[in-house]
Amino acid sequence: MCTYLTEKIAVEGSGKGAQGWFGLSEATVYVDHPTHASYAHTVNIDFLNPSIGPSARVALELTEEDALALADAIHTALNAAPAGLASRDQ
Numbered sequence: 319m320c321t322y323l324t325e326k327i328a329v330e331g332s333g334k335g336a337q338g339w340f341g342l343s344e345a346t347v348y349v350d351h352p353t354h355a356s357y358a359h360t361v362n363i364d365f366l367n368p369s370i371g372p373s374a375r376v377a378l379e380l381t382e383e384d385a386l387a388l389a390d391a392i393h394t395a396l397n398a399a400p401a402g403l404a405s406r407d408q
Contacts, residue, residue, distance in 0.1 A: 324348040330406060333365050333376040340374045343367045352379040361385035 325347045333342050342365045352360040360379040367374040380388065402408060 320351065321349050329365065331365075333367075333374075335373060335376055337373050340370055341367055342374075342376075343369070349382075353377070355379035357381060 327345050329342050329345045331342045332339050334340075344364075344366050346362075346364045346366070348362050349359055350362055351358065352362065357379075361382055361384075363378040363380070363385075365376040396404070
């Protein structure tokens with residue numbers, strides 16, 4: 319079942335793809351059929367920079383459990399670091 323529910327946010331960062339490193343400006347999260355993973359549905363996370371083109375994309379296809387574990391790991395790492403250490407205003 320495709321939900322067609324998509325969360326899109328603006329991001330600032332860098333990603334590494336087939337052509338090397340590039341700046342990121344968007345992240346999109348949705349639950350849908352994967353392109354490569356061997357599951358019927360996955361949590362798909364795309365980091366991209368549309369102004370550069372389709373080659374400027376880093377894609378993740380994760381199970382629900384792994385996506386939640388990743389979110390928890392991000393929270394744990396940020397909570398362990400001094401507040402603002404990785405902030406835009408550092």
